[in-house]
Each structure stands twice: as C-alpha cells, then as structure tokens.
Amino acid sequence: GAGVSQSPSNKVTEKGKDVELRCDPISGHTALYWYRQRLGQGLEFLIYFQGNSAPDKSGLPSDRFSAERTGESVSTLTIQRTQQEDSAVYLCASSTLGRAYEKLFFGSGTQLSVL
C-alpha cells in the first residue's frame, strides 16, 4: 500500500516478556518517527531516524526501549522486559525529509497490552 504500515495491529503480552513492533514507512521517505499514546494522553515522542544520521533517541523512556532502522526502510521498536506502564498505542510516522515544516504520515498504530 501507499501508506505507513505497522504490525501487529494488536499485541497482548505478559509482564517481563520482550516485544517487537514493526513499521514500514512510505517509500522514499527518509525520516521515520516513533510515538506512543497512553490512554487519555497525547502523543509522546520516542525516537527519530533521518537517513544515515545518528537517531534522536531523546524520547526513549528507559534502556528497555530500543529501535533500529535498516537504511530508509523498515524500522523495529523493541521493548524488553515489558511492564504494565508500557501499555499504549505505539504509532509510527514518516515524512519526506524530516524538516520542521513537513507533515507526518502516521500508521494506524500497534495497541500493546501488558498483562
């Protein structure tokens, strides 16, 4: 498809398990972002990739969170030893060049539930 694709759409896991979330950005988009939305809250920035530059990891809440991106394609967000407070919708977005004035195109998100 032409949009940002995320998988899985829903993930239920037990506390302490590791989870991996996947994002396929729009083809040709050099910038990729991960956000999360906890229930009743706004979107919280997690990490940003731009081409071959070092990623901006300033939003990652703890060292249990990590993300990778292969070139300008797929990205995976990994959460190790999940906790109940990690339950949220994890949203991926991409943009053409990653400039401040560009609009982001979001995927539908992965609903993560940690029991």
Added chain:
Amino acid sequence: DQQVKQNSPSLSVQEGRISILNCDYTNSMFDYFLWYKKYPAEGPTFLISISSIKDKNEDGRFTVFLNKSAKHLSLHIVPSQPGDSAVYFCAASKSGNTGKLIFGQGTTLQVKP
C-alpha cells in the same frame, strides 16, 4: 513538563455551528504549529499548519489563528459537520530541530446532527 497544552478534553457543538479548539504552548522557540485529526483505530492525519511568521492560515472550512504574544493558537471549523467528530491534536516544532513534533493531549470534538 507539558510544553503544549490542550486544556479542554472535549467539546460538543451542533452541526452547522462553529467549533473552536484551543491550544497553549510554553516554549517561545516553537515556530511551526500543526493540527492533526484522529479517528478511532486510525493514525492521526494532518489537517492544517501555520508558521510563526503568520497569524492566520485558512484552508476551506478550517482556519488556524496564532497569537504569539499569548503563546496561544486556535482551530476554527465553520460550519461543523458530523464527520468532523474526532480527536484533534495540536502540535509544535522548532526549526532546525528536525520534524520532531511536541503534541498536546488532544480534544475530542463531537458534532451533533
């Protein structure tokens, strides 16, 4: 600290009337502001934006107003339609700070037929 705030969690208006959604920010370095709309089980979609060099930007039924001295922006929807019912997020960014957006908490708009 919440740099972008939407203090009204919800708003209900009648079809055909004006909807006004408000947003306040604290960081004077923000120079680009955007509104996104989100339907349930979907990702947010871009609606309208404004640069800090302007005080108004209009696109069809949607107008965004920026008051830099008050660090306040608002989104006006005229006339409101039932299909506008969604969660609206205000977001801000700084030039040279990549496209990283700081979002508000969102306002749920319900437009009644």
